[in-house]
Amino acid sequence: MCMAILVIADDLTGAAEIGGIILRHGLSVEIVHTLETSTNKDVRILNTNTRSLKEKEALSHLKELFSTNPILKWDWIYLKFDSALRGHIAAEISFYCRAFQKDNVVFCPVNPTLGRVIEDNGWYWVDGKPIAETDFAQDPEFPIEKSGVLEVLGGDYWHLVKDVQGLSTEKSPYIVAAVNDLEGLHKWASTATSFGIYAGAAAFFEALLLQRKKALPMTKDLEPWPQSPILYVCGSNHENSIKRIAKVDANKVVYWQSIGEENKVAMDVLGKIEKFGKVILTVARTVSHDAQTIRACMAEIVGIVQQTCPLQELVIEGGATARAVLEVLDIDTLLPVREYGPGVIRNHVPGVTLAVTLKPGSYPWTENLWVF
Numbered sequence: 001m002c003m004a005i006l007v008i009a010d011d012l013t014g015a016a017e018i019g020g021i022i023l024r025h026g027l028s029v030e031i032v033h034t035l036e037t038s039t040n041k042d043v044r045i046l047n048t049n050t051r052s053l054k055e056k057e058a059l060s061h062l063k064e065l066f067s068t069n070p071i072l073k074w075d076w077i078y079l080k081f082d083s084a085l086r087g088h089i090a091a092e093i094s095f096y097c098r099a100f101q102k103d104n105v106v107f108c109p110v111n112p113t114l115g116r117v118i119e120d121n122g123w124y125w126v127d128g129k130p131i132a133e134t135d136f137a138q139d140p141e142f143p144i145e146k147s148g149v150l151e152v153l154g155g156d157y158w159h160l161v162k163d164v165q166g167l168s169t170e171k172s173p174y175i176v177a178a179v180n181d182l183e184g185l186h187k188w189a190s191t192a193t194s195f196g197i198y199a200g201a202a203a204f205f206e207a208l209l210l211q212r213k214k215a216l217p218m219t220k221d222l223e224p225w226p227q228s229p230i231l232y233v234c235g236s237n238h239e240n241s242i243k244r245i246a247k248v249d250a251n252k253v254v255y256w257q258s259i260g261e262e263n264k265v266a267m268d269v270l271g272k273i274e275k276f277g278k279v280i281l282t283v284a285r286t287v288s289h290d291a292q293t294i295r296a297c298m299a300e301i302v303g304i305v306q307q308t309c310p311l312q313e314l315v316i317e318g319g320a321t322a323r324a325v326l327e328v329l330d331i332d333t334l335l336p337v338r339e340y341g342p343g344v345i346r347n348h349v350p351g352v353t354l355a356v357t358l359k360p361g362s363y364p365w366t367e368n369l370w371v372f
Contacts, residue, residue, distance in 0.1 A: 004073065005043045007205065008096070009080040010087045011319030012326070015047040016345035016358040017202045018080055019336030023345075025209060031334040031347070034065065045080075051087040052141075052292065052320035058088050062095050078208065079199035083111040084362060085124060085131065086142035090153045093174075093199055102196030107158075108177040108188060108204040109149070113342070114363075116201075117180040122160045123147045125180075135239045136362075140291050149176055164191045177204075186210075202343070223338035223346055225368050226313040226357060228277030231269065231305065233314065235283070235298055235321025236361025244365065245282055248372045252276050255284040262297055266304035273309075278371055291320070299324035315357040315369065322358050331356070341366035 009015035015031045022029040027042040035046060048065065050058035079096060081089050093105055110117050115127040124131045130147035137144055150158050159172040164187060177188045189207035198208055234241055245253060254268050265281070272279040281301060283294055302325045305311065316322040326332075334347035334356060343363040347356045357369065
């Protein structure tokens with residue numbers, strides 16, 4: 001590997017998704033939450049977890065995170081954001097431009113294989129619908145209420161660009177690439193134009209990686225599928241996740257409903273794991289607490305379970321939930337070892353036997369992983 005690559009992700013499942021792409025292309029990778037230690041991996045992915053914070057908190061966290069960590073030793077830096085436009089995207093990109101002393105950025109959030117594209121008029125579409133007409137409009141922390149990508153980003157300095165050919169970064173320093181198919185995605189990735197920073201979803205990162213490393217050997221999956229006992233922690237409120245859990249035998253699902261019942265719920269989880277070997281921990285639909293409180297309580301339950309009877313397999317849906325769980329378990333580094341499907345990544349935890357599989361809430365399950 002002739003280049004040192006740093007990917008900065010704003011949530012944990014996004015970081016894991018990039019990790020799966022790196023594995024697929026035969027490179028070594030690790031996911032960390034600070035840059036304090038050195039690495040011998042080809043690619044280091046920093047999960048800032050800023051999507052779970054308020055904007056001011058996120059920017060304060062980034063300032064602290066990079067105040068004591070070197071940022072100039074990396075040959076290539078990519079900013080990974082959500083392909084559904086959730087997060088403090090514009091504010092964080094502005095921060096990174098200042099921190100890295102870059103004047104230009106191209107932002108490409110699309111993922112054509114998931115039907116997430118930008119049409120020429122600047123509207124963002126998901127599976128054939130404007131994004132504001134999808135389930136993302138009900139996101140508890142980042143409801144997407146407009147379909148125009150420039151409106152979602154905010155800020156007069158962003159410009160929609162349809163064709164990369166002949167592009168002038170002096171006239172358009174902050175660029176959103178209007179990409180509506182894979183051909184357009186690779187066209188942007190292959191341009192000779194020199195940008196200060198590339199940012200966007202995992203699909204754009206992979207297209208850029210292919211341009212930089214064209215002859216990488218693809219790795220074979222040697223890691224097994226998770227075996228019982230397995231604890232599934234479903235922190236996503238995405239409609240697909242709710243419907244899938246509703247079809248599972250109710251005896252194999254444990255619901256958290258109110259603050260203060262974490263010990264009781266943990267004991268219920270342990271009892272069902274012993275009986276069935278596989279259990280889902282999720283949140284009752286009647287819960288009205290804020291997302292941060294829900295994540296903290298879910299993580300506390302997992303912590304109690306782990307202390308009482310150490311887990312071997314943990315499958316977590318939802319990036320913010322996953323990060324809260326890892327904090328409780330005192331896990332700072334993950335080593336991606338297998339990509340079960342796009343964004344669905346199995347990770348080893350250094351020094352212990354625990355395997356943690358991460359899945360974004362809005363991505364489809366790999367059927368062999370959902371064992372109910």
